Amino acid sequence: MLIVDPHEVSRAAIRALLQTEGVKVIADVAKCEQALVSSDAGSPDVAIVDVGRGGREALEIADALARLPSMPTVVLTSSTTAPGSLDGYAFIAKADLCARALHLAVRPSNHTS
Numbered sequence: 001m002l003i004v005d006p007h008e009v010s011r012a013a014i015r016a017l018l019q020t021e022g023v024k025v026i027a028d029v030a031k032c033e034q035a036l037v038s039s040d041a042g043s044p045d046v047a048i049v050d051v052g053r054g055g056r057e058a059l060e061i062a063d064a065l066a067r068l069p070s071m072p073t074v075v076l077t078s079s080t081t082a083p084g085s086l087d088g089y090a091f092i093a094k095a096d097l098c099a100r101a102l103h104l105a106v107r108p109s110n111h112t113s
Contacts, residue, residue, distance in 0.1 A: 003028035021098060051078050
């Protein structure tokens with residue numbers, strides 16, 4: 001699991017929650033550029049990308065992560081609510097984020113290429 005969120009408190013909360021639920025987090029980063037380096041080094045199977053304030057840049061990094069040879073599943077998140085998908089990616093509101101929600105979001109039928 002890779003967490004990409006500009007807010008340190010959000011990254012720490014997401015990391016703590018997911019680790020408590022048995023999810024292995026290999027890295028959490030603030031900047032989109034760091035996400036590509038961390039993803040390349042750790043080959044996460046899932047990347048959570050915050051799109052709240054990042055907008056277009058966050059969607060661009062989601063696209064870049066999805067094109068990596070390791071092809072992590074990208075799940076978008078934000079403090080605001082959105083439909084179950086956004087720009088073709090699964091979306092989970094931060095308030096609803098948990099291991100079960102991630103499992104449902106990354107089911108094979110939800111994978112993007």
